[in-house]
Amino acid sequence: MSDSDIDDDFDGEFADDDDAKLVEEAESSARTRLSSLEKRRLIDNLLEEKRLEKALKDELDDLGDDDDDFDADWDDDDDI
16 A cells, blocks of 8 residues: 555545534534523522522511511410
8 A cells, every 4th residue: 555545545534624613613602502501590590599588588577577466465465
């Protein structure tokens, strides 16, 4: 086998360098988008947790206001 035969065998395999670069750029872009989507999902989850925390706190505060009435009733029973 001569050197020219070896060179001919590999010529077709490296002709698609531009395609390989495009594929690499697409993969990189996809990783970046996935990373951005993951960050957005984490932010959305954090915001939802904060909303739930505030709603629960507000609900507990409202219940706490009702407890004041209960405490007043309880104090009245001590007078008996």
